[in-house]
Amino acid sequence: MxxxxxxxxxxxxxxxxxxxxxxxxxxxxxxxxxxxxxxxxxxxxxxxxxxxxxxxxxxxxxxxxxxxxxxxxxxxxxxxxxxxxxxxxxxxxxxxxxxxxxxxxxxxxxxxxxxxxxxxxxxxxxxxxxxxxxxxxxxxxxxxxxxxxxxxxxxxxxxxxxxxxAAYRWQIVIAVAVSAVLAALLAALMLRRGLRPLHSIAAHAALVRPGKLEQQLDARGAPTELLPLIGALNAMLARLQEGYARLSQFSADLAHEFRTPVTNLLGQSQVMLARPRSSGEYEQLVSSNVEELERLSRMIDSMLFLARAQHEEMLPDKQALSIAEEFARLADFYEGLAEERQLALVCHGSGTVQAEPQLLRRALGNLLSNAIRHATPGSRIVLRADPGTGGGMALSVTNIGPAIAAQHLPHLFERFYRADPSRTDSAASSGLGLAIVKAIMALHGGEASVVSDAGGTTFALRFPR
Missing domain, CATH: 3.30.450 (Beta-Lactamase)
Structure with a gap:
């Protein structure tokens, strides 16, 4: 064409x-x-x-x-x-x-x-x-x-x-022809002038490069009809800039998370090979390497899960699940870990929730393990079910512990994000648990939220009707 x-x-x-x-x-x-x-x-x-x-x-x-x-x-x-x-x-x-x-x-x-x-x-x-x-x-x-x-x-x-x-008809024909020619010239001239803002937008778009997404289109002097387009493009650039920043941060976090176990594996192996060792020492090295490899495996599995969930490759097979049974099953599984930290697990609520069983258990398990890890010893962790607005259901996990600063709350469900900048306890947590919870809720059409104050921290999962 x-x-x-x-x-x-x-x-x-x-x-x-x-x-x-x-x-x-x-x-x-x-x-x-x-x-x-x-x-x-x-x-x-x-x-x-x-x-x-x-x-x-x-x-x-x-x-x-x-x-x-x-x-x-x-x-x-x-x-x-x-x-x-x-x-x-x-x-x-x-x-x-x-x-x-x-x-x-x-x-x-x-x-x-x-x-x-x-x-x-x-x-x-x-x-x-x-x-x-x-x-x-x-x-x-x-x-x-x-x-x-x-x-x-x-x-x-x-x-x-x-x-x-006949002469008058020819005059009309000539007048129409001249009008057409003049209209074509004037239309081309007006369109060329009228499309200048679009050319400016195109020129600006040509300057957009990775790392240079902060340049916003100037709406001053632009025609009223182009203001929605300029606003939409600026919003798109802002989203791209945010996504690019998050991707850059994700790449840096991913490199950091992978570097630690790989460095441990490499360092331990080099030290072990520096001189002859006994079979017991080699067995200890292999056991330590297995722990690091298991950590890498869990991290890779979590990343693959997030990638599939983000591209909607997973279609949950929702079922009517008994909330009381799911809470009881979860409490039995984490009872030993809670007792080690002198924590009591308390379950409240009944009814059913429409969810895929394995995904629901994984989301609640991530929240409960996170609560056990940060709860104050000797306190209680409460699993509660409350009817949500519009006929839905809200499942929450509450623990007593140090309050999370307000500036961290909007980012807790991001990948590899930790409220503790020193990354303590990184071996026990990959930083992907809450991101997986958010992805699971997105697959169910619901949402995950968190509230934290001096009285405790509550993570809630809201399922639609």
Whole structure:
């Protein structure tokens, strides 16, 4: 497909020219028809006036003598122009005057009565030998004293008028063509000027590079119609900048998380190979390496899960699950770990929730293990179920412990984010648990939230109806 077919300027120009041509042509046709109708109306008035003039003259005394003695004078007076035709025929068929220079074949309609008022309806149309339009009116009149009846035929061939109409039509055609050319030039000029803001946007977009996403489009002086587009592009750049920053941070965090176990594996192996070791030492090295590899495996599995969840490759098979049974199963599994830290697990709530069993257990397990890790020894961890708004269900895990600073709360569900910048306890946590919880809730159409204050920290999972 040619480049011109995709040109917005060309397409808008063509549409604009088409509109101008149609409007100009329509206006020209309207003016032409109005002009033609007005000229025809005036010619009919003149034709009827000539008929009335002849009727009045024929009614005067001595008219027959004038016709006999000076017929040429009467012809010239009555016809006036070469395209005028006059015929006067007495009741006995005698032609008193017959002005017909081109020997036109006149088909005469019935004559109107002498005293009947003549209107345009009494005029008939016909075509001359040369193909020109013509108009004819026939009426009766009384001639001389004593009065004698005669039929008068007055006609006119409008050859000059047809030429005038043809010239007027050509003027309209030329005017429409000139209007189209001027419209095309003006449209192209206006579009070129009007599209300058779009060219500026395109030039700005060409400057966007990774790491240079902070440049915002300047909306000052932009047309009102482009303000939503500029706003949308600025919002998109802001989202891209945020996503790029998060991706950069994720890459750095990922490298840091992988570097620690890899460094441990490499360092321990190099130290062990520095000199001969006993079988017990080698066994201890292998056991330590297995722990690091298991940590790497868990981290890789979590990342793969997040990648699949983000691309909606997982479609949860939701079932009606008993909340009391799920809480009991979870408490039994984590009871030993809680007892080690002198924590009590308390479950409240009943009813059912629509969720995929394994995903629900993984989300609640991540929240509960996180609560056990940060709870104050000797305190209680409460698992609670409350009916949510709109018929949904809210499951929460609350622990007593140090409050999480407000600036950390919006970021807790991000990958590898830790409220503790020193990354303590990194061996026990990969920083992906809460990100997995958020992904699981997104698959279920729900949301995860956190509230933390001096009274404790509560993580809530809100499932829709």
């Amino acid at each position: 040619s480049k011109s077919s995709h040109s917005l300027t060309l397409r808008v120009t063509l549409v604009f020219v088409l509109i101008v041509v149609l409007l100009s042509a329509g206006l020209g046709v309207y003016l032409y028809r109005s002009f033609v109708m007005e000229i025809e109306r005036r010619d009919d008035i003149l034709l009827l006036g000539k008929m009335r003039q002849i009727q009045q003259l024929l009614g005067n005394a001595g008219t027959l003598d004038i016709i006999r003695e000076r017929p040429q004078y009467f012809r010239d007076t009555m016809s006036g122009q070469e395209n005028s035709l006059v015929r006067i025929v007495r009741a006995d068929g005698t032609r008193l005057i017959d002005v017909n220079p081109h020997d036109e074949n006149l088909v005469l309609p019935p004559a109107a009565a002498p005293d009947a008022p003549l209107t345009a309806r009494d005029i008939v149309s016909w075509t001359s030998r040369d193909g020109y339009p013509a108009r004819l009116v026939v009426a009766s009149a009384r001639i001389g004293q004593p009065a004698q009846m005669a039929d008068i035929s007055v006609a006119r061939v409008y050859g000059d008028r047809s030429a005038m109409f």
